[in-house]
Amino acid sequence: MKIIKALDYNDMSIKAANIISEQIKIKANSVLGLATGSSPLQIYKHLIDWYKKGELDFSQITSFNLDEYYGLSKENRQSYHYYMYDNLFNHININNQNVHIPDGDNKNAEQECLNYEKAILDVGGIDLQLLGCGHNGHIGFNEPSDIFYPSTHLVKLADSTIQANKRFFESEDEVPKYSYTMGIKTIMHAKKIIMIVSGESKKEIVKRAFFEPITPQVPASVLQLHRNFTLIVDKAAFSLCENI
Ligand code: GLP
Numbered sequence: 172m173k174i175i176k177a178l179d180y181n182d183m184s185i186k187a188a189n190i191i192s193e194q195i196k197i198k199a200n201s202v203l204g205l206a207t208g209s210s211p212l213q214i215y216k217h218l219i220d221w222y223k224k225g226e227l228d229f230s231q232i233t234s235f236n237l238d239e240y241y242g243l244s245k246e247n248r249q250s251y252h253y254y255m256y257d258n259l260f261n262h263i264n265i266n267n268q269n270v271h272i273p274d275g276d277n278k279n280a281e282q283e284c285l286n287y288e289k290a291i292l293d294v295g296g297i298d299l300q301l302l303g304c305g306h307n308g309h310i311g312f313n314e315p316s317d318i319f320y321p322s323t324h325l326v327k328l329a330d331s332t333i334q335a336n337k338r339f340f341e342s343e344d345e346v347p348k349y350s351y352t353m354g355i356k357t358i359m360h361a362k363k364i365i366m367i368v369s370g371e372s373k374k375e376i377v378k379r380a381f382f383e384p385i386t387p388q389v390p391a392s393v394l395q396l397h398r399n400f401t402l403i404v405d406k407a408a409f410s411l412c413e414n415i
Contacts, residue, residue, distance in 0.1 A: 172381065172394070173401045176409060180369040183405045184213035187301070187367050190401070191218065192227060194299045194363070200231040202291075204300030204358070205259075206311075207236070207251045210367050211301060212258060219262040229265040233294050235287075237302070237311035237358075239273040241280075241325060241349035249339055250275055273323070273351035280325040283351060287323045291357065300361035304368045307331050308376050308389035312352035315388045321356035325349055355393055364397055369405040377404060378411045 177183035191214065194201050205211070221227045236251055243250040252272050260270060271290055277283040291297060302310050307329060313320060314329040327349055328336075337343045358364070368377055380391040381402060387393075394400045 172397075174381075174409075175401060175403045177369075177403055177405045179405050179407070181213060183367055183369050183403050184211075185217060187211075187365055187403050188214045188217035188221075190365055190403075191299065191301065192221060195227055195229070195232060198298060199228065200233070201298045202233045202235065202294050202296065204297040204302075204353075204361055205234050205236050205255065206301045206303045207238070207254050208303045210303040210369060214301070214367070215259040219259065222263045227263075229263045231269075232265055233269040234260075234265065234271060235291055235297060235353070236272040238350050238352040239275040240347040241275055241351055242347050243275040245274075245276070247275075249345075275347075275351065280351070284323040284325065287351070287353070288357065297361040298363065300358060300364045302358070302364060302366040302391075302394075304366055304373060304376060304380065304391050305332060306335055306372060306376055308380050308391045310355075310358060310366075310391050310394070312350040313355055313358075313390040315390060317387060319355040319387045319390070319393055322354040323351065323357055324354055326352050355390065359393065359397055363399045363401075364394060365401045365403060366391070366394065367403050368408045371407040371410070373408040374411045377402075377408050378415075382412055382415050 177186055239251045245252040307315055312326050333346045337346050340346050379389050385392040385395055
């Protein structure tokens with residue numbers, strides 16, 4: 172595990188955006204694993220900016236998103252589909268046919284999950300996976316559990332996740348209770364993984380995930396085992412780990 176210490180959210184974002192940009196420059200047809208949430212927003216702004224300046228070309232890029240709320244259509248403003256188009260895809264030259272996000276509208280979970288896994292395998296796997304970290308240590312929507320669930324699956328969201336994500340919805344009742352998510356094996360098979368974490372509110376989970384034993388109760392802790400994993404963490408989120 173490699174740790175890159177950033178000053179703050181902006182510094183973390185530029186450092187992560189640079190790694191993604193390098194990946195695209197080194198391999199024009201890279202397969203990127205992408206994340207949602209507040210953490211990657213500034214990264215996506217940098218990528219759009221560099222695309223507009225002619226420094227980045229997404230025409231051969233393939234993307235797979237980590238997760239999608241079950242039951243939300245693509246048009247729903249709270250869906251991760253909407254988020255990705257709004258915050259990135261509408262502003263770059265990625266080919267829509269190369270964009271993959273689980274279909275929250277597909278009620279046939281078995282079929283949706285198998286198709287998603289197959290689509291990742293068909294393109295030879297993910298070259299670079301971007302991850303955020305939930306306050307409870309979830310990655311994608313792999314919630315704390317007794318096991319590391321391997322492949323893409325339908326998951327019941329933890330109450331703490333519903334609480335954390337209700338800020339994006341009109342009311343708590345509107346937050347979906349289930350989500351599709353890549354599994355732990357799906358994520359761990361990525362050739363490279365970067366995780367971005369910022370802010371005081373994540374300091375406990377950074378310590379538990381990366382300085383304590385690996386456990387499915389803290390899903391992000393499994394990343395300690397990945398052979399090419401980089402944590403990009405700002406001062407506030409790293410504050411409990413400085414002296415370890
Ligand atoms: C969300 C997403 C995760 C994300 C995490 C942290 O629920 N499913 O992929 O990494 O929670 O979100 P944030 O960056 O807003 O703290």
